[in-house]
Amino acid sequence: MTELEKGPLGQRRGRGARERILSASQRLFRDKGINRTGMDQLCAEAQVSKRTAYQHFATKDDLVTEYLRRFDPDVMPGVFDRPDLTPRERLLAAFEIPATTPLCPYIAAAVELHDPAHPASQYARDYKTAIAKRLTETARKAGATNPEQLGEQLALLIDGASARTRVLDTDSFPTAATIAAVLIDNAIPS
Amino acid sequence: MTELEKGPLGQRRGRGARERILSASQRLFRDKGINRTGMDQLCAEAQVSKRTAYQHFATKDDLVTEYLRRFDPDVMPGVFDRPDLTPRERLLAAFEIPATTPLCPYIAAAVELHDPAHPASQYARDYKTAIAKRLTETARKAGATNPEQLGEQLALLIDGASARTRVLDTDSFPTAATIAAVLIDNAIPS
């Protein structure tokens, strides 16, 4: 009970300020976008004073960067490490997780911030590169003749499905999965 | 000379105000983004007074919508109508035009505006649907067994290349073209 909110009237919301800020960021940045979410509103939502917020994150840019970094542990949660799947199945499983991330926050951030030099944009690039690398590794284990190419191709499919889902408001991951199956079958010698 | 800017000192920049506003929008929205481009700056760039701007476009949202509509004639300029290409070649040609549109303005607008009900967002959806339809028609002419599927797949590849090019700052259209070739070959019986 030391770090959680106190009971009925204690009014003290506890030491979890940083956590509340980040989870409010997730919700608001996803629902309203980064630029359209003000710090005032964010602090109100997180039940945190602005002072506290700026003690944890020197600037809004820092908060955005940290907000993106937050997704790191969730990177394709466990998809690449599931021992119950063959490498080929793992590649396909990467197209079945969009429910958790309705739209790729990295693409959104890169577009909204609109500055390739922004730390968050750089992190978005790093993340995308990391995903491609994981896909390439798995493709190699699956016996693809050209794992780098297959990894890059699958990464493109994921981004395409993500972007298209966002713009059209229709789940495009099934289409991407269909393409992926074709590519994988073509790339892995029987 | 009636509608162009006058000579040396006339100071009168002519009646092309609306045109100048739209072309300044293209430049600024592309380089700085929609949200980060203020009307003051835009008017300055277009050499137009704010009054004039708001006589032509009641609100910034209207301007953004009209800015997107501007791309309509350029929709895959001539790709689908080139008589010198076979339908199959036309499908592949759709992946060779990104030089003119470094990053899809529709995706950018949908992400930046972040409101599916925004007229510009709706127009972005219409545009994407139109592109898919053109691809489907061409796929049908090319003899694809399932033209709808192939059209949707190719549309996803285009969006994927566009998004990925934006985030990674690397031209991803060659990768998309490679995938497209595989899909087309698989979908069209020899």
Next chain:
DNA sequence: AGCTATGTAGACCGATCCGTACCCAACGGC
């Protein structure tokens, strides 16, 4: 009990935002 760290609440700052209003200059049609 007392100290410090951490928190809340909210006023406040300058900048920027979209949009409006006012006044005047230059053209076009009569």
Next chain:
DNA sequence: GCCGTTGGGTACGGATCGGTCTACATAGCT
């Protein structure tokens, strides 16, 4: 030559932005 339309220039309003600051309350540690 006169007048209406179109336009430039610009000051202004209200809102919101990111960020700072003061004043006060509570938690844990000793």
